[in-house]
Amino acid sequence: MAKPQASAEACPCGRAAWADCCGRYIGTGVPAPDAESLMRSRYSAFVRGHAEHLRATWHPDHCPADLTPDPAVRWLGLEVRGHRVTGPDAAEVEFVARSRIQGRGQRLHERSRFVRQDGRWLYVDGDILN
Template identity: 60%
Template sequence: MAVSAACPCGREAKGKPVAYSACCGRFIDHWEAAPAPDAEHLMRSRYTAFVCENAPYLLATWHRNERPPELTFEPGAKWLGLQVKDFVATGADTAEVEFVARFRVAGRPVRLHERSRFVQEAGRWYYVDGAQF
């Protein structure tokens, strides 16, 4: 993804889209040096990684107890947008993020509404699991 392109997660600053490099790109492209500072940033960067089909980042940010052995992407999926509905710290090292992600597969619209759980270990946030609505 071009570093100056608008970040797929849809974050805006002063009414304008934030560039990938200043948004999710700083976490995705620099996983070892720049972990996401909180669960919402991690969730947004994971959405962007799905858009870019970046399996290594998605697997690295999935908690080891829940991580699948591999990840495949829906062929022909066209991601349309992300809406973060809620972000709440549920403990010192736990949080939840509710979001709606929209995409199309073979022209058919798909809406994923989920409340995801995250945990922080050794200064890094990890996706644990999610409950779909």
């Protein structure tokens, strides 16, 4: 389990301090107010190894059985390129997440789909973009 972070520490998603950003949602039960905030918290959960947050925010019809973090992946940064509401309870977020795996740089460019159910945003799936 990941240890708690100092409140002045920068959030992995790059938007603000941990306590004022993704730290408000990870492990607290507080739902993210929109799809972009949820996507940022999911990126931070990948960085910090919070598999329970990933499972809780993944639509149950699409969640993989194994969410064990890959210790070979080192997450390096996140760039949100767009957030678009696509319906009353649906949205998309386009992002680029950079990582390094065994010394080799990787780039994940995805347009993710989210739905809101019972007042909580959930990640459904996404399309990998070039």
